[in-house]
Amino acid sequence: MAVIRLRASPLDPDAPEARRWLEDELTGPEYQAAQPSPFDLAMQAIRDWFVGLFDGATGLPGPVLALLLVLLVVAVVIVGLLVFGLPRLRRRRRSDVPLFDDHDLRDLETLRRAATSAAAAGDWPLAIEERFRAVVRGLVEREVVTVHPGTTARAFADAAARSFPDLAGGLRDAASGFDGVRYLGREGSAEEYARVTELERRIADARPEGRGGHEAPAPEHDGAEAVR
Known part of the structure; x- marks a missing residue:
């Protein structure tokens, strides 16, 4: 009877072999699914930008930095409302102006x-x-x-x-x-x-x-x- 000998993979691979194993492992579907989405990358970039604003404020306590960050976000939101939101509000108010004594509100x-x-x-x-x-x-x-x-x-x-x-x-x-x-x-x-x-x-x-x-x-x- 012929005996089939299986060659076992080395348990202590050299550097090129270890690198190849790692590359093969990272191409698996479970690792690909864990890759950050474009949205995740955008949010990361925004977060890094905010953090960069406070690089020179390392002497401040953490809660103070967090408060400053929140205030900055609120300021950005307010500016956005002023730029994009108020024109729509102004248009609605102009349409609410009554015409003449019969208070005609039709647009x-x-x-x-x-x-x-x-x-x-x-x-x-x-x-x-x-x-x-x-x-x-x-x-x-x-x-x-x-x-x-x-x-x-x-x-x-x-x-x-x-x-x-x-x-x-x-x-x-x-x-x-x-x-x-x-x-x-x-x-x-x-x-x-x-x-x-x-x-x-x-x-x-x-x-x-x-x-x-x-x-x-x-x-x-x-x-x-x-x-x-």
Whole structure:
């Protein structure tokens, strides 16, 4: 009977053999799964950066360093909110500004849809009114004009004309048209609605002159009728 001799691996390998064994072991799946992910590496880099900020503060106690680190993180969060969070809050606040005496809180797109719907139904007085409100809301949201409850259409037009002097005539005509269909019982027309719509488009595409922020004051009980 033939005898098969198995050659046992040396129990005391030399340096090259030991290195090969180690490399083979580290390629195993259990070691590959333990490798740090890109997120882990990023967090490590951020941590090392923070730690590097305090390399020169080795004389401070550990709790003090930890407190300084927490304060630094809080400062970073606050700066992030100021840079990225507050513009969104400001946009929401601008949309919450009520228009005129009826406290209209609708946003620009809602007013545009209402104007288009009224025009499609042939309701020209409502269409003209809603389109003029869209003109006002657009400039309020852009912080070009500031309005208050009770601000008249004419006061708004005068304030807006300071930022868009080339459109001053159209703004005042639109304000007069608004007053006419809302208070004087005028029927309006498709042509008048088209002019207000074109005015709103031109204002939306135009850049205001100066820094904007013109205020359209509310009437001081002098007999002027507020837009409502």
